Amino acid sequence: MNNKFGLLAWCVGMALLVALASSLFRNGVNIESNILKLLPSSQQDPFSEQAFEQFSQQSMQRLVFLVANKSRVKAKKSAEQLVEKIKSLDDIQSASFGMSSSEQKVQGLFSYLYRHRLVSKNDEKLLNEKKFDDFSDRVIQQLYSPLSGSLAELIPKDPFLLSYRFTSSISNSERNLRLDEGFLIAKVNDVYYVLVTATLKRSAFSPEVQQKVLSAIGEVESDWHNASVGTKLLRTGAVFFASHAQETARNEVSTIGVGSLILVIALVSLAFLSIKPLLLVTTTIFVGVCSGFVTVHYLFGSVHLLTIVFGASLIGVAVDYSFHYFSVEQGSETRSRLSKVFPAITLGLISSVIGYLSLLTTPFPGLQQMATFCISGLVAAYLTVVLLLPSIPLKSRIQGHVLLVCDKIINFAQSGVTKRIWLMTLLIPAVALVTFYSSPQESSDIRQFQNSSVELTQQQQAIQSILLTPAANQFYLVKGKTLEEMLESLENAVPALDRLVESGVIEGYQSISQWLPSLRRQQQVYQLYQRLYQSDALINLANTGIIEEKDIDKFRRDFAETKSQIISSENWLSSPLGKSLSYLWLGDINQQYAAIISIEGINQLEKLEDIDANVVFVDKVSRISELFQIYETRASWLLLVALVLIFTLLSFRYPVVKALLIISSPVIAIASALLGLFLFNIPLSLFNTLALFLVIGIGIDYGLFFAESREASANTLLAVVLSAMTTLFSFGLLALSETPAIHAFGVTMLFGIGTSLVLSPVIGSLVIKLGKHT
Amino acid sequence: MKIVNSLLILSFLFGANAVIGASASTCQIKQISQKIAKSELHSDFIQTKEIKALSRPLISRGKIWLSPSNKLIWQVSSPLKSTMVIGAGEMYQFDKNDLPVEIPPNAIANEISTLFFNLLSGNLESLKSHFTITKQCNEMGWSIKLSPIKNEFSKLLKTIELTGQVHIESILFEESRGDLTKIRLTALKEQAPQVLEKYLEVSRLDKKHSKESRLE
Numbered sequence: 001m002n003n004k005f006g007l008l009a010w011c012v013g014m015a016l017l018v019a020l021a022s023s024l025f026r027n028g029v030n031i032e033s034n035i036l037k038l039l040p041s042s043q044q045d046p047f048s049e050q051a052f053e054q055f056s057q058q059s060m061q062r063l064v065f066l067v068a069n070k071s072r073v074k075a076k077k078s079a080e081q082l083v084e085k086i087k088s089l090d091d092i093q094s095a096s097f098g099m100s101s102s103e104q105k106v107q108g109l110f111s112y113l114y115r116h117r118l119v120s121k122n123d124e125k126l127l128n129e130k131k132f133d134d135f136s137d138r139v140i141q142q143l144y145s146p147l148s149g150s151l152a153e154l155i156p157k158d159p160f161l162l163s164y165r166f167t168s169s170i171s172n173s174e175r176n177l178r179l180d181e182g183f184l185i186a187k188v189n190d191v192y193y194v195l196v197t198a199t200l201k202r203s204a205f206s207p208e209v210q211q212k213v214l215s216a217i218g219e220v221e222s223d224w225h226n227a228s229v230g231t232k233l234l235r236t237g238a239v240f241f242a243s244h245a246q247e248t249a250r251n252e253v254s255t256i257g258v259g260s261l262i263l264v265i266a267l268v269s270l271a272f273l274s275i276k277p278l279l280l281v282t283t284t285i286f287v288g289v290c291s292g293f294v295t296v297h298y299l300f301g302s303v304h305l306l307t308i309v310f311g312a313s314l315i316g317v318a319v320d321y322s323f324h325y326f327s328v329e330q331g332s333e334t335r336s337r338l339s340k341v342f343p344a345i346t347l348g349l350i351s352s353v354i355g356y357l358s359l360l361t362t363p364f365p366g367l368q369q370m371a372t373f374c375i376s377g378l379v380a381a382y383l384t385v386v387l388l389l390p391s392i393p394l395k396s397r398i399q400g401h402v403l404l405v406c407d408k409i410i411n412f413a414q415s416g417v418t419k420r421i422w423l424m425t426l427l428i429p430a431v432a433l434v435t436f437y438s439s440p441q442e443s444s445d446i447r448q449f450q451n452s453s454v455e456l457t458q459q460q461q462a463i464q465s466i467l468l469t470p471a472a473n474q475f476y477l478v479k480g481k482t483l484e485e486m487l488e489s490l491e492n493a494v495p496a497l498d499r500l501v502e503s504g505v506i507e508g509y510q511s512i513s514q515w516l517p518s519l520r521r522q523q524q525v526y527q528l529y530q531r532l533y534q535s536d537a538l539i540n541l542a543n544t545g546i547i548e549e550k551d552i553d554k555f556r557r558d559f560a561e562t563k564s565q566i567i568s569s570e571n572w573l574s575s576p577l578g579k580s581l582s583y584l585w586l587g588d589i590n591q592q593y594a595a596i597i598s599i600e601g602i603n604q605l606e607k608l609e610d611i612d613a614n615v616v617f618v619d620k621v622s623r624i625s626e627l628f629q630i631y632e633t634r635a636s637w638l639l640l641v642a643l644v645l646i647f648t649l650l651s652f653r654y655p656v657v658k659a660l661l662i663i664s665s666p667v668i669a670i671a672s673a674l675l676g677l678f679l680f681n682i683p684l685s686l687f688n689t690l691a692l693f694l695v696i697g698i699g700i701d702y703g704l705f706f707a708e709s710r711e712a713s714a715n716t717l718l719a720v721v722l723s724a725m726t727t728l729f730s731f732g733l734l735a736l737s738e739t740p741a742i743h744a745f746g747v748t749m750l751f752g753i754g755t756s757l758v759l760s761p762v763i764g765s766l767v768i769k770l771g772k773h774t
Numbered sequence: 775m776k777i778v779n780s781l782l783i784l785s786f787l788f789g790a791n792a793v794i795g796a797s798a799s800t801c802q803i804k805q806i807s808q809k810i811a812k813s814e815l816h817s818d819f820i821q822t823k824e825i826k827a828l829s830r831p832l833i834s835r836g837k838i839w840l841s842p843s844n845k846l847i848w849q850v851s852s853p854l855k856s857t858m859v860i861g862a863g864e865m866y867q868f869d870k871n872d873l874p875v876e877i878p879p880n881a882i883a884n885e886i887s888t889l890f891f892n893l894l895s896g897n898l899e900s901l902k903s904h905f906t907i908t909k910q911c912n913e914m915g916w917s918i919k920l921s922p923i924k925n926e927f928s929k930l931l932k933t934i935e936l937t938g939q940v941h942i943e944s945i946l947f948e949e950s951r952g953d954l955t956k957i958r959l960t961a962l963k964e965q966a967p968q969v970l971e972k973y974l975e976v977s978r979l980d981k982k983h984s985k986e987s988r989l990e
Contacts, residue, residue, distance in 0.1 A: 137869060141856040144823070144834045146848075146890065146947065146955055152825045153951075169876075178884075181926055544853040545830045 003391040010387035014287070017380075020294045030302030033246045034060075034205045038304060038366025039624055048618055050589050051477045055596055056620075058583040059472050060204045060238035061093070063213070065196040066463055068232045072192045076183050078224060078231040079194035085220045086198050091209045095198035098184035103576035108163070110575045112154075114567045115162040116529045116559065117522040118515070120169035121498075127528040135160045135532055136540035143546055159538065159547055159555055162529070170514065176466055186466050193234075193466055197580075204239035207246060213239055236460040236469075244453045248738050249305040256312035256733040261285070263729045264319050267722055268326075271402050276394060277326050281319055284384045288318035292377030296369050307369040309734075309742055313749075314374050316730025317352065317698060318381035320723035321345045324705065325385050327398065327719035338390045344708035348701035349382045351646060355697020358638055359690055362631050367690065398718065406714035406721065413761035414769075421762050425668050428755075432671035435678050468508050470598035473620045474605070476509075479594045480614060483569060486593035487518035489614035493597060496611045505608065507601025512584050516572040526563065533559045628686045635689040642696055643667065654707065658770050662703040665763050666696040669755040676751030677744070687741040688748040695752030698727055702756050706764025717761055724757035801911035803898050806918060809940050810896025815840035817941075817959040821850075824954040838894070838959065839970045846891045847970045859973050860887045868973065885926060893936065893945065905934075915939035 036056065041049050067082055069075035079097040086095045099107065111118065119127070126134050139161055143152055154161055176186035177195065184195040202209050217235070224231040264285065268278050292311055296303050324341045356378075359371035463469065478493065480486030490513035500506050517525065533556050542549040572578040573585060586594040597615070602608065610616045643663060650659035670692050677688055702720045709716040731753060734746030816839045823832040836850040846860040856875075857868040865887040867875040892900055898907065898918070904927055905920040917937040922928040928950070935946040941962060947955040 134869075137854060137856075138875070140854045141850075141867070141869070141875070143825070144821070144832055144850055144854070144856075145858070146821065146957065150951065152953065153827045155827055545832055546828065548829060 006387040007391040010384065013380075013383065013387075017287070017291055017294060020298065021290060024294060024297055029297065031305055031308075032205070032302040033242055033249070033305045034203075035245070035306075036620075037302075038306065038364060038369075039620075040363040040365065040627065047479070047590055047592065047594075048477050048616065051586055051594055051596070052618060052620055054586055054589075055475060055583065056472065059470070061200040062583070063095075063198040063200070063235065063237035063239060064463060064467075064469065065198075066186075066193040066234040066466060067097075067196055068191050068193050068234060069230055070191055071230075072180075072185065072187075074229050074231060075185070075192040075194045076181070078229060079183060079196050081223070082196055082217075082220050082233070083198075085216050086213070089212055089216055091201050091206075091212055093199040093201045095196065097194055097196045098179060098182050099576060101182050104182060107576045108167070110571070110577075111163040111167050112158065113565055114571075115158055115166065116526050116562045117517065117565065117567050118166045119525045119528060120166055120514075122169065123165065124525075124528065127532060130531070130535070132532050132535035132537040133540065135165075136537040138165070139541060139546060140544050144544075155546060157558070159541055160532065188466055195467065200239065204237065205242050205246075207243075210239055210243035210246070214243060234459045234463050236456070236463050240456055241453075244456060246305060249309050252309050252737050252739075252742075253305075253312050255736065256309065256730060257315065259733050260312065260315040260726065260730040264315065264726055267725060271398055271718065271722065272326060273399055276392070277322075280389060280392065281322050281326075283388075284322045284381045285315050285318050287384050288314055288377035288381035291380035292373040295376035296373045299372060300365070300369055303373075304366060304369055306366060306739060306742065307373055309737060309739070310370045310745070311373040311377070313730040313734050313746075314377045316726040316728070317374070317723075318377055319726050320348065320701065321382050321385040322389065323722040323726075324719040325389055326394075327715045327722065337394075338386065340709075342386070344701075344705045345382065345385065347704050347708070349378060350649075351700045351704070352378055352694070352697040354642060354646065355693040355695075358635065358642065358693035361638070362635075362686075362690075363627070364631075398715070402718065403714045406717045409761055410714055410717055410765065413765040419766065422664070422759075422766060425759065425762075426664070428668050428675065429671035432674040432678075435675060464601070468600035470510060470600055471602055474599055474602060474608065475618055476597040476599070476611065476615050477594060477618050478597060478615050479592050481592060483593045484518055484520070485614075486595060487513065487516065488520065489612075490595060490597070491518060491521055493611045493615040496615075497597065500608070505602075505604045506599050507603070509597055509599050510581065510584060511597040512572070512578075512581060512595060515575075515577065515581075516567055516569060519566065522566055530559070632684075632686040632689050635686060635693075639670075639689065639692055639696070642693060646696065646700060655770075658707065658767055661763055661767050661770065662700065662707055665703045665756055665759045666699040666752075668759060669695050669699045669752045672755040673748045673752035676747060680747055682744050682747055685741075685744060688744045691745045691748035692752065694749060695756070699752060699756030702760035703763050703767065706760065707767045709768075716764070720760045720764075721757070724753060724760070728753045728757065801909060801916065803907060803909055803918065806909065806916050807896045807898045810894075810898075810938070810942055815894060815941065816963045818961045818963075820958050820960060822954075822956045826952050837970065840895055841971075841974060843974060844895070845974055846894055847973055848890075849970060849973075857970075857973055858887075860891045862888070862891070866973075872973075886930075889927070893934065894942065896942075915943070 063086075065082060067075055067079040069078060076097075083095045083097055086092050123135075126132075139155075139159065142161065143155070151161060151164060154164065158164075176188065177184045178186070186193045186195070200209060200213075204210070217233070221233055224233075261282075264281060265278060268281050272278070289311065292314060293303060293308075296307060321341075324345055325337060328337045328340050353375055356371040356375045359367040360375075362368070476493065478486060478489045480489050490511055494511070494513065497506075497509050497511070501508060538547065538552045538555055539549075541547045542552060547555070569585075573582065578585075584596045584598060586596060588594075599608070605619070605622070608617050608619070643666070647659055647663045650662055653659075654662070673688075673692060673695055674684070677684060682688065702724060705716055705720050728750065731746050731749030734742050735750055737743045737746060817837070819836055819838050821834045821836075823834075825832065834850050835852045836848065838849070839847045841847065844861065846858075848858040848860065850856050855870040857872070859866040859868075865884065869875050889901070889904075892898070901907065901920060903923075905922050908919045908921075910917045910919075915938055917935060920934040920936075922931050930950055932948040932950055933946075934948075935944075936942050937944050941959070943959055945955075945957040945959075947957075949955070
């Protein structure tokens with residue numbers, strides 16, 4: 001392979017990369033920021049997966065506000081302004097405070113039309129116990145009270161006010177909220193909170209949608225502020241969290257990216273004081289990052305924001321190969337320069353790829369993306385060094401004083417103390433083992449991927465303390481082969497759910513079954529009311545002058561006529577309340593009917609389980625946590641396998657003792673990384689276990705570079721120091737991330753690579769000494 | 775509004791009302807309020823409701839007691855016993871067996887019970903923000919007419935008329951849709967009604983009860 005051929009190959013590769021990248025930019029780049037996309041989908045149960053997808057999609061498009069003011073009038077007024085403002089946005093499907101008066105009328109009509117098909121639990125009990133007097137008594141009490149309002153008008157049609165009875169039994173179950181002129185208002189500690197809800201038309205993860213919604217809300221808030229109305233706004237919804245996550249991720253990408261770049265430039269300038277290495281190093285980085293991005297986008301259809309955050313650390317790794325190339329002694333021809341570093345950087349690439357491959361073996365699309373990004377980037381950077389660099393003449397000199405410092409370090413490392421130092425560092429794994437087995441383990445879950453703002457979380461908690469809001473990740477999935485079967489399953493679940501509420505496991509639940517009973521149940525309810533109409537209750541009403549005695553038969557005939565009034569799913573879904581609860585209705589999924597029972601206020605998660613074969617408990621968070629757990633254990637074993645594998649590879653090239661020495665460096669590095677985690681109080685999780693693979697993959701390079709150079713020269717140390725520092729810095733910047741998973745990854749790398757760096761001259765000189773003896 | 779209120783309070787404190795003509799002072803809302811509020815109210819009542827949707831008027835009788843602890847107890851004894859306890863911002867209802875009745879949470883109902891409480895306890899000043907109040911005095915006594923300013927009450931009520939000599943003797947509600955409610959207080963009594971006292975106790979207990987049975 002000569003220089004020209006190499007250059008040609010590199011140019012072809014670059015042309016391909018540029019073509020792919022430009023077509024990508026033409027068709028639009030997809031940056032994903034939904035953390036759920038990082039998580040595996042369940043292959044075993046596509047039905048519940050789709051149900052979850054649908055439910056989370058709908059709940060993610062929901063916005064919930066509480067408009068707070070000490071004055072009820074001002075709170076209402078502010079709520080109106082907020083609704084008006086967000087309604088004016090194109091991306092808003094709907095926005096409302098409670099129920100408008102026309103909606104109330106429609107809902108009232110619904111409960112009136114189907115009054116003989118709907119019954120509250122309490123009334124059902126009364127009817128079963130034949131306590132019919134309760135029904136007439138309540139009407140008498142109501143009508144004889146000084147101000148009975150509009151209820152009297154219902155009497156000629158609905159003598160027992162059944163429609164009112166049912167509706168009020170439902171609204172009784174709402175915590176804190178009262179309907180006040182169509183506004184849903186809660187009063188807590190003398191502050192009035194008006195509930196405002198809205199639904200997005202598009203994904204909450206679209207930056208455009210986020211920007212519009214946030215600025216509209218900002219405008220309303222500043223209007224309130226300017227007019228000093230004293231209104232405060234509490235908000236929650238995926239759009240706010242997603243926007244925050246995206247902003248932080250963007251900041252992190254630029255911190256890590258720019259930070260790493262500056263360091264690389266500074267280091268190269270310091271060591272070489274020449275423009276050519278600088279340009280070539282940045283070219284390597286650029287090609288690496290581009291290739292990583294393009295590959296991931298083509299393989300996955302989009303690039304996750306967290307992949308980019310993680311990928312920004314690639315800068316620090318991708319420069320390693322060019323550093324080695326440039327650090328070869330002066331005077332070498334470009335061709336021989338390459339041949340000197342070729343074995344070392346090739347082995348280095350292979351070990352790093354093995355490290356990243358471990359991420360690929362997990363079923364987490366997020367980790368797969370990150371691994372793909374880095375592998376592709378490293379290969380591209382490696383190829384750039386191997387193909388492009390030899391064809392460019394290089395006369396740059398390494399600065400003398402830099403080499404002098406390196407020389408001093410090497411001399412120290414070669415003195416007699418190195419063996420003792422190395423033997424002492426062997427204690428680290430022992431200490432790490434003891435510490436780790438004695439410290440408590442914590443499980444990792446989905447929240448490891450989330451960087452929640454404290455303020456948003458507080459607002460969400462404030463809202464949850466006032467309202468019962470449905471849990472987003474836990475619910476019951478109810479299914480049936482037919483609609484009727486599904487509705488019956490919903491009804492069958494009610495006693496078990498009530499027991500959960502009674503025992504305080506959950507605060508409440510929301511099911512459509514109270515408004516949309518199965519046909520069988522509607523029939524039963526009708527028969528229950530039939531007994532009421534046949535009882536003396538109508539006579540009681542006649543005796544107190546509320547109805548005329550002669551009309552009793554007419555009321556009974558009217559009742560018989562309502563036999564044809566049956567609630568269909570269409571009736572319910574088109575009613576205002578049905579629309580607002582539409583997120584509980586999944587309809588037809590894979591020829592099965594499905595609905596959701598949402599859970600409010602989970603106090604004891606561990607006590608929630610499937611109610612029966614048709615009512616299953618779905619908990620994405622704990623399912624993911626379990627998966628994390630499984631893969632963490634698997635990853636720990638794989639770590640051993642990787643060490644053995646790399647050791648075997650090394651044994652082919654080096655004597656066993658030498659191979660053992662080289663492999664001792666990553667083992668000690670892993671141990672010190674574990675101690676570092678312990679020091680920072682970071683629990684061992686899948687993410688730092690995976691980082692340990694990279695500690696092996698990258699950390700072993702440094703030992704290899706020494707093993708491959710015939711003597712412990714200042715040039716080799718320089719290359720090792722340069723590449724370790726950039727790696728250390730890039731991953732060190734990851735440790736600043738607000739996303740717990742990435743933070744843990746960064747800390748692990750910081751300690752692991754740091755140890756490898758410190759150990760490299762020691763082990764390097766031991767390895768070289770060994771080489772001389774044999 | 776606030777300034778006017780505090781001016782009124784100031785003038786009251788400094789005895790400035792003596793300057794206002796004596797004839798006017800006998801027919802001031804404040805004075806009427808004071809008259810109403812002065813003594814513990816305990817009376818029988820007869821209520822007649824004329825409801826458009828019904829062919830006959832509904833007549834009921836019962837007792838009313840404004841307790842020293844500032845709770846209004848309204849007990850219907852015929853045609854069906856039922857009891858309401860109204861306090862500041864709270865209301866409880868009991869059925870014929872004195873068992874608590876769950877009242878659906880409703881802001882308007884709360885407002886109305888508070889209105890009722892304020893009327894009967896003579897707390898007319900507090901109604902000024904919701905109603906325009908006109909008064910009339912003659913040798914027979916006084917009468918006060920309240921018409922709601924456009925607000926939540928105006929959808930429900932046309933006017934409220936209170937009349938009396940010292941105490942309130944009758945209340946007339948005219949609802950927006952034309953229904954009429956007349957309440958006549960008869961047989962004012964001096965002593966606290968033993969029979970009603972227990973409801974104050976029960977309503978306190980009921981606070982706990984209603985929390986437990988929140989979900990249906």
